[in-house]
Amino acid sequence: MNDVLNVVVDGLFRQGDKNLAVRLVAANGEPLPDWQPGAHIDVHLPCGLIRQYSLTGESTTESYLICVAQESASRGGSRYIHQTLRPGQTLMISAPRNLFALRDDSPVLLLAAGIGITPLYAMLLQREATGAPFTLHYFVKRRKEAAFVRELSRSLTHGVCLIHCSSEGKSPRQTLAATIPAPGDGERIYTCGPAGFMAAVREVAAARGWPEAQIHSEAFAPATPIVTSQQEETFTITLASSGEKWPVPANKSIAQVLQDNGVAVPLSCEMGICGACLTPVLDGVVDHRDTVQSAAEKTAATQHIALCCSRSHSRDLVIDL
Ligand code: FES
Incomplete structure (x- = not known):
């Protein structure tokens, strides 16, 4: 992943009886990258998990604020932050990414x-x-x-x-x-x-x-569980830049096939909710399974595919990589 930043946990604050706000500052004391409301960051937790959290509070570069709910069905990220994370601890985060920005000044x-x-x-x-x-x-x-x-x-x-x-x-x-x-x-x-x-x-x-x-x-979680089953059709993924092509079998995602063949894929959530892996599609019919794009984006003349979870309705799919 590009643009990994080292930050320090500068404060933990209870927000309601189930949420914990975490303030992060740059480890080198410099300002953090600018961000706008709607942005989120990947947080690399020391327990090995990477989780996406929206930035909240005032849009400042002095510090970032996230707020994490205590989830009874936690896959580990919420539990780690609530039970183990402490002030002074260092973490790695991504630069902010924004797929949910305010479009204009209208009401x-x-x-x-x-x-x-x-x-x-x-x-x-x-x-x-x-x-x-x-x-x-x-x-x-x-x-x-x-x-x-x-x-x-x-x-x-x-x-x-x-x-x-x-x-x-x-x-x-x-x-x-x-x-x-x-x-x-x-x-x-x-x-x-x-x-x-x-x-x-x-x-x-x-x-x-x-x-x-x-x-x-x-979304914070995929609308429906993302599974690849044996009923899935195999299709071919082609890189427009080199013409290289590989079959994508039922039990693998496009991202896995690309990585198996040495192609770098910018993955983050791997659940179709963060947009890190969205890639332009040049030919073929996408079977969209992400929740990060709107219905309008999924039917637009120019489309992107979430390589971590989406597949193809056509036998061949050409992507702009
Ligand atoms: S890695 Fe998050 S949408 Fe694919």
């Missing part, structure tokens, strides 16, 4: 659930600082689980923030329809949270007349 409706608040909290702060209008609806199971409650409860000049608690009778199922009005002129929705929540947002928004292109989302 935004921000819809967060659970730890999905992290990128949207950064968006709220930027909108408040620049005077651009916003509305944030933040859904949590219980109020004591919400992150950044104190910050979100202060009075805002350019928008409003409402926290909805399932334990108080305001679950997404009960209130989502009332929080998504018909779209205003140029208005956009940005949503982040569990896959089911974001699917519900898209369903309600579509019923209200929101165009698909004005709804932007970021």
